[in-house]
Amino acid sequence: MSRVRRQLRQALTIARRDFVATVFTPIFLLFLFAPLIMGSFGAIGGLGAASAADSAAQTLRIVAIAPPADSRDLAAADRRLRRLFRTEEAPPELRIVAPTGDPKAQVRALMTDRQEDIIAVLHGPLARPVIAFDAQGRRSAAYLAEVAEQTLRSRTAGNADLSQPTLARTAHAVPRQGGRNQSAFLAVFGVFFLTLFLAGQVVGSMAEERTNKVIEVLAAAVPLESVFLGKLLGMFGVAVLFVGFWTLVLANVAALLPPGAAGEIAALRPAVGFGPFALLFAAYFTMAYLLLGSVFLGVGAQASTAREIQMLSLPITILQVAMFALSSAAASKPGSAVATFAELFPLSSPFAMAGHAASTPDLWPHFAALAWQALWVAIFISVGARLFRRGVLQSGSATGLWLRLFPRAGRTTIDTNVN
Structure with missing residues (x-):
């Protein structure tokens, strides 16, 4: 037997010894399932954080103070714009209320309401709306401005959708x-x-x-x-x-993924x-x-x-x-x-x-x-x-x-x- 073959055989003998000494122990089971244990703790923490975030997001609201003549058009523009967002990325729910007198006092009362977290309020004429928002409501304020803009545009062309697109998904030939x-x-x-x-x-x-x-x-x-x-x-x-x-x-878990996940992969x-x-x-x-x-x-x-x-x-x-x-x-x-x-x-x-x-x-x-x-x-x-x-x-x-x-x-x- 050559020197290289003898040393390789000796190395494999030591490898088998270390492998058996490591694998055939109860501690190895803890090591084998360590990712599952760590993932479980991470999942528990993530679910808790996600639940807290969801509960906080569900209480957020945006408000438009508008007369009855504008309410229907504002609601229609809001429905059209929300089609552009995923469910988890959509703006807070829009609530439309009628003006009651002093707009500033009404806005102040709405944003200090303890029952709902109102983060943005639109009031005034739609051509020159005034939008009040807090630290969380900057994006919602921009969304309300776009709702007012689309409401005015819909009055020019009517409330019906003018285009009826057909969406066809294609695959890239190369990555x-x-x-x-x-x-x-x-x-x-x-x-x-x-x-x-x-x-x-x-x-x-x-x-x-x-x-x-x-x-x-x-x-x-x-x-x-x-x-x-x-x-x-x-x-x-x-x-x-x-x-x-x-x-x-x-590999077995991947078989349970929804069909859309295959496209992402x-x-x-x-x-x-x-x-x-x-x-x-x-x-x-x-x-x-x-x-x-x-x-x-x-x-x-x-x-x-x-x-x-x-x-x-x-x-x-x-x-x-x-x-x-x-x-x-x-x-x-x-x-x-x-x-x-x-x-x-x-x-x-x-x-x-x-x-x-x-x-x-x-x-x-x-x-x-x-x-x-x-x-x-x-x-x-x-x-x-x-x-x-x-x-x-x-x-x-x-x-x-x-x-x-x-x-x-x-x-x-x-x-x-x-x-």
Whole structure:
């Protein structure tokens, strides 16, 4: 058996060991259903906020003070204009009241009414209406002005609708640029979210085995490169199981979506097509996990305590967010210098190239990008194993990361001067 095959077999053995040790535990069920738990809390909060917003919106009113001669025309103009709005975007309900005397006093009484939240009131002749509104009623005031305008126009042409349009929906032959940009951002966010949620667990895996002295046994029997690769592949197998489970769940949920949702999804069609994009998204998620995981594994291997792992969590999170910000900027400006840099920089390359697949139809750059990213995975694993071999195994596992970085911090100075 060749040396490469032997090391690969050893790595797969360690990967199987880590995979089984992680998956076949009760804690893994909590990890698997963590998105559902977080989504439930988010949904509860969102429903509460939406219910509060709906109840507040239902009490809002706008009022037009008009004589009976204008009431019917104002109501007809209001009905025509409301066709232009979605239900959730429509202005507040219009109520038309007859004038009772002093217009200013009537407006003041209406806007101080505690039974209804009246945010805009129109009064005066329709040719020169006066509209009073509060802080929430600026858009409603503009709407009342348009109602008055359309009322006067309808008197010239009559109240009947003069045109009877026929609406025919057509599909774009090619993806729209706006849909490409949106799908590019969603691709970047999807890879970022999955790696943020899954890759962070790699940090603690090596430190845990340093604590229970297992890593010394593995290092004595297997090359450290195989140990690092095996642990990375084992945790990636856990991530694949997680993603596969939720992909299956979401695919079944998508079958329950209303027919209109399919059209909205079709508008986000990526430039390379849904089939190739799905394969490229899976490939770039794999490379993003392996790249970030190899970096996190190397950094986590230098930590010997839970406190040091906690100290490393913040810079790791900052690094991931920085890569997301860089790749998002690249997705919004395809072909720019920022996009080129993001596609070439190893840690941001999978994110940026996932967005590239959504916005640009060319396929050949992806083969070069995947090879480039695989090269950096090998470099990060090799460098992490070398640092662990020289910095930890030779100096003893009891030395912490902080003391290796700042050796003077662990020294104590004894004052030998005696007065």
